[in-house]
Amino acid sequence: MKKFLLLSLLACALNAANAEMTAPVKEEIRNLLTRLEQSGCEFNRNGSWYSGAEAKSHLMRKLDYVDGKFTVKNTEQFIDMAASQSSSSGKAYQVRCQGAAPVNSAIWLKSQLQQLRSAGR
Template identity: 55%
Template sequence: MKIAYTLLLLLSLGTAQAAPTAPAVRTEILSLLQRLQDSGCEFNRNGNWYSGAEARSHLLKKLDYLESHDASLKRSEDFIQQAASSSSMSGKPYLVRCAAAAPVESKAWLSQELLKLRAGKT
């Protein structure tokens, strides 16, 4: 009986699912991606430059993928780290280039924009 109980406990632990992304966190992520789209900046993915709108679309797909695979995004920083910092295919960091400024890694750019968003700055 003890063995059966232990086996059932282990099986139930293996099928536990991560909690879905909290609505407030998802809203903040969506606002951050909207900032990227509206920034006029370009987004580099695997050596190619894309518009902010294309970047937003790509990162939304990654967000949907993570959520559909039970990834637990407790904070917007989790999304930046897990989906918006580098390519899942090549491992290369994503870059953001605004106007004539030198490109910066998307992790740094998005983290800075997240701070501005939380502070209510445009």
């Protein structure tokens, strides 16, 4: 029931319109996930820690799932709806870098997104 509710909320929040996200949004998400992969940080999903490469792979699968099914207008929306919590358990994802305390992935990803955008200016 929880999984169904989460998927339903995802569908509503992303405005199910069967439209692909724009190429710039998709590229920005890929660049952000590459940052995660190369960060040396670990990613917690459902109580287990994974490497940045494994995290990128998992989140790319989620990106592929939402692409074409929902209208994702920007990278922040992807983070909020697909990269911040497990769609199966509802547990928040976390990122832990170099022995620092874990933070919710949404906070970490949005911080990295801001840096990515600043570097591109």
